Amino acid sequence: MILELLLYGVPVAVIVVTLWVGFLGWKFYVQEVLHDEENDNA
């Protein structure tokens, strides 16, 4: 039963954490790389 829960729960947890970290990483990319580039052009 525990193994069955893990087999669904773990991949879902990995996806959720990855998407959350990916979202924070995207915010960072926009601020540090894209905005910095705009500032350089300005």
Add this chain to the structure above:
Amino acid sequence: MAILDWILLGVYFGLLVLIGVQTMRRVKSPDDFAVAGNRIVWPVFFGSLAAAFLGGGASLGMAGAAMRDGYVYMFAFCAFGVQTVLVGYFVAPKLKNYIGAHTLGDVMETHYGKPARLVTGVLSVVLCAGILGAQALAIGTVVNATLDVPVVPSVIIGMGVVVLYSSFGGAWAVIQTDMLQFVFLGVLLPVALLIGLDAVGGPSALVELVPSDHLTFMGDYTPVQFLTLFAALLLGETLVPPYAQRTFSTPDSRHARKGYALAGFFSFFFFFTAASIGLIAMVLYPDIESDQALPTVVMNLMPVGVLGLVVAALLAVVMSTASSYLNSTAVVLTKDIYQPLTESELPAKKRLTVERITSVVVGAGATIFALSVPSIVDALLYSYTLWAPTVIVPLFGAVLFGVRSTPAALSAIGAGAVVTAMWQWVLESPFGLDGLIPGVIANLLVFVVVAVLTNTKYPRRPHPVAPVLQGDPA
């Protein structure tokens, strides 16, 4: 693969090049090239570090070994996660005390002088070049297994893209592409598991169809076999140059601790996912070679569209590791080997140019050697066994306890290397024990004894703590 899959795979490669171009403008100094100007906040550090260490071994290798041996291999592999959590809590924050450090050679020189930097630099370069060559070959293996494209053009295109973004965008490009690759593999490998579970008939069916010893903690391993593997995985890849470089790229010790330790916790979940895919392969395709477990599940079960993305995720696994090691090789070669051997300090602009040129040359060299003389890559990979028994104990002694005895560091490095080489390659691993373990023991003993004996001449003194930067730079 359908046209849609090819388009999605093309989009993945396009995004890597786009990130390389966009981050290129961010690289104005060696600080930017080596440690992204120390601007990398913990979520990005977490994703980038995870992408770097979740390589072929943790995905393709894990699925294959789980198919062959069961979850026992995953439990042994968790040693790597344990080590990552421990280094994250205790060592990574202290590395941020070394202001301006780009490499482990910087830390070693602070405590043990120039010879220690040089030795660390040589060991780092050999290790990184070996792993880079292996990743170049792995690109060919993945593409050949999934797309049936010949190895040579696959390696040239894959490594060409890696060299392009690593050389121009430096650490900025490597870390940002790592994030993209982290999202690909962190989403699509679990998706592959969920689709595989459905194909098997659900978790209950999987548990029933897999031999019971594949689900137990020890499987059919003997305690010695398990402990040897556990110890080798616990120590083997500790704080290798790309992980150290990532740690230096954070703004302060808080970000270093959080990102490093969380990546370690995340790895346990990822290992379980990859190992479970191996069990699915065992049930659905019992006749395949175990190292084909993950590619076979992907190629046979993924629907149109998802297939192209999962192939991209498998490539991401290899390419993120390759770019990390390429960037580290270029930085270490320049800072720890080339610069100490030149008479005067290189101006920042010239050092950046040297690092970029080195990156192109090393990347091209790794590709050529991997394709034409793969035995050189095998030889360089022997150095993987030498990393932990040489550098790690003196490094931890310096960072954690402020040891400054040059004789202790150099004699420990020599003793660790000799004992490991003798045990592994001359005696051919007696009792099935990896040479790394007696090597680390010899390294530790010599280091402690010589450090105690020379303590009067070289008193211990922790490195001054750096002022912690306030606020979140993001």
